[in-house]
Amino acid sequence: MKRMSLWLVLFSLLLFQCQSKISKEDDQKGLSSFMPDVSSDQAFSAYLMVYFKDSDHSLHMALSPDGYTFTDINQGKAVIAGDTIAEQKGIRDPHIYRGPDGIFYLAMTDLHIFAQRDGLRKTEWQRPGEEFGWGNNRGFVLMKSSDLIHWSKANVILSDEFEGYDSLGCAWAPETTFDESKGKLMLYYTMRWKNGLNKMYYSYVNDAYDKLLTEPKLIFQYPKEVSYIDADITKVGEQYHMFYTPHDGMPGIKQAVSSKINQDYKYDSLWYDSEPEASEAPNVWKRIGEEKWVLMYDIYGIHPHNFGFRETSDFKHFEDLGHFNEGKMKASNFSSPKHGAVVHLTQSEAQNLANHWGLEMNFK
Template identity: 60%
Template structure:
């Protein structure tokens, strides 16, 4: 991977990746019924249209050892490449005929939804993707008995000039917390033993961390299982340390939420916090908007307010990035989507 400074190509990418060059939004998500990857485009950041008419663009059984993926995250690296990180897990694989047991390993020893892999994908154009499975349990001897590796995300650490991968992990059937590691330059393997990113002050699980850099601060939203499941925030001056516990709940939902993610509105001093409201039926996304990461305006759920999903329902675990007009047009053309960019 190219460094942020140095080559002319890297400098060119910085210019292209400036917010002034962005014109649209790309959401990735999955669905429980297929365990496949979906994409949705938006012109304004409020209304999203699935590119493949609510059908997977990539089937989970074509890329994952467990024949299903969950929790997709999309990341634009400084070298101009796009990366996807996904949980290698099918929670209904026995019913779907992919295995003879409920889980890959004994549920009493390794817990609910036990898995050991992360699917890493790479693309130059958002259309053609290579993929591999990163077996977390095989990366270091110390990780041989992990109980899960869920909800991976990626962020560039400018101080180290390396991509940091962070994900929810537990040992055996213990409580989950978020760990971080640094990837090789081609983002294909872990180079450092994962370490806890943040220590929750109580003996409870927390998962699904999402880090957003705003100025010189890093805002980490995560799902805390502190009596209920909801969204909390911790802030630090460093991407991998120093996060301060904040007891406040940041989602307005009475039902259980998880999978927080944040995206910035193009050209505005506004950020949108999305959360997966998984304890309602049918499940849905909720949205809140902020300019200061202290005060949040509740925008409601998809299709119950200003936020719209035009041709899809019951999405799970989203991530959103800004993309250029050229990138949006390429996706629309590939999927024969009638949207003008």
Template identity: 55%
Template sequence: MSYLLVYFKDEDHSLHFAVSPDGYTFTDVNGGTAVLSGRDIAEQKGIRDPHISRGPDGAFYIAMTDLHIYAQREGLRDTEWQRPADKWGWGNNRALIFMKSYDLIHWTHHIVRIDKLFPETTNIGTAWAPETIYDPARRRMMVYYTTHDFAQTDHMVYSYADPDFTTLTDVPKSLFTYPKAGINTIDGDITKVGDKYHLFYVAHDKPGHLRQAISTSINGGYAYDPTPVDPEKVGTEAPTLWRRAGTSTYVLMYDVFGAKPNNMGFSETTDFVHFRNLGRFNDPGSPMKTTNFTGPKHGAVIAVSPAETKRLLDYFR
């Protein structure tokens, strides 16, 4: 089994792929250059927060934030944000990007304007960090993301995509309620482990940034646990969980945005109580390495076959 990492960079606000034969050393398939330019696929001419999953149909699903935080500086718009920050908040946006592929090379592409889909979302301030997971009860890909109305508190919601992954079909509903009012909760990541669903997320509270909540239901009932799960002493976000193939070991990866320069951090667990710090990419003593790229942000990892890896590498050779 091989592994595929999807990520973006602040420098280009575009989509990148890297592959690994062992889940430890990753090589960018395009020599550190984006595989898809954010300027070509996003309403705001930039993407962030790519997430990839594989559905029961064998297809790959990528969901991304449609947002460029440096668009004014790069001459892509006249204002800092699409709408005034005093009303709509920092980094405001209204769109997600959905892509679907059966070979990791040819992709469908749709810009999904949340505010135009449902009257209930007219006042949406943000649509950030979308992820997908298959819901066997609904037989659909569930899409969950961070949002707020106007410039209010960030929280996580879920909806469902149509079979072709072109839009959302359900009014978004709350995914998880934090016990303290006014605390931003963002960047949810759900993985089914055994008969339970593990939600990792960011809480802008103390102590710690990354938390875990567990439920027997995919779209609700997540029990709050105050225990921090990452070892970092600086800011972290974008937790994502993946399993080392053929083992009971899971890797929790997170964006250490507080590091200078930013980097990805990693911890391993087998019981979801104890997390062993693996360090960051290319840190002394860390088993996690990159060979031809630096500065990855807000990514996700899935298992792929060696044949799928070879096809990607051959295509971008």
């Protein structure tokens, strides 16, 4: 009996030591050790949309538990003011991406097109419009976060990053993805030289998400000499679907597909939006737990601005879902969003974000 008691004591001490060791190791690993498996959407139960407004050139966020009704987390007001993070005192074109490390990567155009009107600049553009074109800017705002509340920030100015880029005309609409073959984050964006044609390029980004590692390289060549902008890449199976906006007549949404993330995209002449007015800024996001994807885009040719939505299961046939508050998709407490992007969240991530902003929403 004494031997049995001594054995139980020794076993309890050993179990306590093992548990203490595991706890210490988890503490050292930090939040990343508890991140969900991002290779599957089974861990997710909510959607986060980022967007901006022309009225304030700042970052806005909206949450949705079902992917149909989105509620702005700050009653339609900015969550991060553009004048606090951007060289030009304003941002446009926000895009959010969850990396394979579970970290959120937020990329935005550093540009304020109404800075002169708002007393932030003495001239219409940062540089002469006759030489550098409409809305000329020089770079991006890059931010990263593990909780969507606390963010690091970097201002990446291409003419400071690389020699010979003083004649850069614009750098717009950056989006982030992960190149599995390189094991690196990749930023892709619209760029032009002086007042020339806008085209789509890519660069690799360092792990700190504050510096471009490689010079811009063309990601796709449109078959006509026109501007083409706003690339958005989604991997489905072994294929990469890139939606973008060519200014080939009425601007709208086209698709190109490749088996490689940054090259060999095949031109497709079809238009994938269904709008009679000009559209841009496509963003594709998956419905959680379903083999369905939503193509969302900014219809800037109508007033007030609105988003359009189409749904597909094969990237060939698309069902119209209408516009915000004009069909299945609802914006409960905001209007006139511009250039949005959507990412999946876990229940705890969505609830923590809602609680932080005092938004009464429950995510199951």
